[in-house]
Amino acid sequence: MTEAILKLEEVSTLVNRGTAQETQILKNLDLTIQAGDFITVVGTNGAGKSTLFNVLAGNLRVDAGHLKHNGQDITRMSEEQRTHFLSRVFQDPKLGTAPRMTVAENLLLAEKRGQHRFLKPRHLKSRLAEFAQLTAVMHNGLEERLLTPTEELSGGQRQALSFLMATLKRPDILLLDEHTAALDPKTSAQLMQTTNERIQKEHLTALMITHQIDDALQYGNRLLVLKDGQIIADLQGEAKQKLRREELVQYFA
Structure with a gap:
């Protein structure tokens, strides 16, 4: 075994x-x-x-x-x-995301989970198509709000984002x-x-x-x-x- x-x-x-x-x-x-x-x-x-x-x-x-x-x-x-x-998704949708950062910025942040972070160009625009495909699997319109600050999302969208962020690095x-x-x-x-x-x-x-x-x-x-x-x-x-x-x-x- x-x-x-x-x-x-x-x-x-x-x-x-x-x-x-x-x-x-x-x-x-x-x-x-x-x-x-x-x-x-x-x-x-x-x-x-x-x-x-x-x-x-x-x-x-x-x-x-x-x-x-x-x-x-x-x-x-x-x-x-x-x-x-190890990743964790909490009951409160507000706990898993950075509220003033956009959906795309939160996903970029999640990619660095468990790693040291440095100041460098984000190349965010080049990642939008990839992030749209990723968020589309949640079936709640999150892919259309990539440039929206997370604090403006519905509770369901914010929790879906938290879940994606927690599983992004498998x-x-x-x-x-x-x-x-x-x-x-x-x-x-x-x-x-x-x-x-x-x-x-x-x-x-x-x-x-x-x-x-x-x-x-x-x-x-x-x-x-x-x-x-x-x-x-x-x-x-x-x-x-x-x-x-x-x-x-x-x-x-």
Whole structure:
């Protein structure tokens, strides 16, 4: 069997350390992720979903255990260093883009993710046709607004741009942190479908937090259920395909 692309070994985290409110969130959590996995992550509020993503992204250090990327220990690796192989799309469309920069400028910026940046000519005009083709796959008119400041886009267009920016460099790990939750139902469904298409086409490895039970069932090859900082179900392959909505809801009882 090939080396796991990402592995968590007995990972634990504490918040409010040293105070009366000290709480353990993740509790000796083990998780092995193979290249190409598309994992939907569900659980009640406080189950540890966002904490898990913060640990993976490196903006929350673990108190015990280890994280490994392609066999290399990255437990103490900084958030900035992890941008070389990991991207994240947040729930809030405003968090993934530079508001005063145009769509095209944001895409240019995304091309330099995880790299040192220098002052040099942008050659932006020569890239517009390429960026138009890239944004057209989102099916929301983004290709017609390449020279529009991002702050003037609709929420759906801005989130679509965030998703494109996160996947432009084909990261080893893509974290989708309820990335459709702030959108209206129609826009959410459209972005979710496009998300799945791009993940499949580019053979990306992705984890997606969602509160939409139907999305958790429909998308991905694995489904994780978190409760009280632990994985209480890891459903894969046929087990996930056969899982019914009523059965999944029982995990929240």
